[in-house]
Amino acid sequence: MSLKHAILVLLDKEPRSGYNLLKEFKNSLGYFWNASHQQIYQQLKRLSDEGLIDCDIQQQDGKPDKKNYSITPYGHQHLQEWVNQEVKPNKVNDALLVKLFAGHLCPTEHLETELKRHQDIHRNTLDKLLKIEKRYQQLSSTQQEHYKLPYLTLRRGILGEQAWLAWVDEAIKAIKK
Amino acid sequence: MSLKHAILVLLDKEPRSGYNLLKEFKNSLGYFWNASHQQIYQQLKRLSDEGLIDCDIQQQDGKPDKKNYSITPYGHQHLQEWVNQEVKPNKVNDALLVKLFAGHLCPTEHLETELKRHQDIHRNTLDKLLKIEKRYQQLSSTQQEHYKLPYLTLRRGILGEQAWLAWVDEAIKAIKK
DNA sequence: TTTTGCATGTAAAGGGTTACATGATTAC
C-alpha cells in the first residue's frame, strides 16, 4: 500500500534513480519498509504514468542510461495529503509462527534449529541497527534534532528486534523441556 | 505465502467451514495470521482444486448450505513437508513508520493524535492477549504442556505488543519536545 | 577468475484489498 509513498518521500528529499532508491531501501528504510528492485522499477513507471514523478534520462558511456526521477508539485501535494490522513495499523502475518503452531508435525530438533537460524538473522539485524544508533548519538544536538523523526523509526526497529530476541530465548527454552 | 498452510493446520486439527476458519483467524490465530473472508473462500477453492482438502456439503433449512472442509491425506503430507522446510524471515513493511519518516510534511499535532490512536488499538490488543494468557495459566500442567506451542505464539504476540507500546511512549515524548 | 556493484527492465503467477451481492435469525 505505501511503497508508493515511501518512494515519494525519498524523491521529495532529493531526485534519485531506481537503483539509488533500492539502496536506500536496503539501508536507511530497510527496518520499516522493504522492496525488491522489480517492485521499485514497476512502481516508478506507475508513478510516472500518474504524473506524480518526472524522469530525466542521463546518458552514460558504457553503462546503461541512468534515469533520474524527481517528484512533481502534484506528487508533493499527493504525498502531503497522504501524510495528513489516518493510516491503518499493520496486519501481522508471520509464517514462522504458523510453523510453530504446526510444530507437532515435525521433530523438536527441527523447530529448535529453525528458531536458532532466525535468531542469528535477528541478532545480525539488531547489531546493524545499534551501529546506526551509535552514529546518531555522536551527532551534535542540532543534527540530532534534525534527524529526530528518522531516529524514531530506527528506535522502533531496535525495540522490535530486542523483543523478538527476548521471545526466541523463551521459546527455545520452552521447546527443549 | 502461508495462508494456505495456516488453513491446512486448522483443518488438520478438525474439519471446519470457511466461516469457522474466519472465526479462528479472528480469535486464536489473529496475533500471527490475519485473513479476510474473501481470501479464505478463494483459498478454500484453490486448495480443493489442488486436492489438498475435501468438501462435504451440509444442507440447512433457511440458511445457505454449509460447506464442511477436511484435509486429505495428500494435504496432510503437503503440510508436513512444509513444516519441515525452512521459512523465510518476515518482511517488515510498516506504513505508520513511513508516515513518521515523512512527518515534517504535517503538523506535529497530527502525528501525536495518530500515534495515540494506534496506541489505543495496540493497548486493546495487548489486553485481549493477556486475558487469553490468564486462561492458559489456570490450566492444569498437562493441559499447559498440550498447548505449549500455541502458547509460544501467544507469547510472541504479548512481547511484540509490549515492545510496540514501549516504543510509542518514547515516540510521543520525543515529538512533544 | 569470481564476485560485487552499477544499472535497467519484462512477464507470469500468485496473493491481497475493495466493492458488490444476498438473506435468514437472534439479541438488544
Add this chain to the structure above:
DNA sequence: GTAATCATGTAACCCTTTACATGCAAAA
C-alpha cells in the same frame, strides 16, 4: 427497529514474488 451473527460468494484491481534477461567495471 437495528445491529450482530450466521453463511456464502464474485469481480476488478492492485501489489508482490519468482523467474528470466542483459552487460560493463572494479575489486578481491
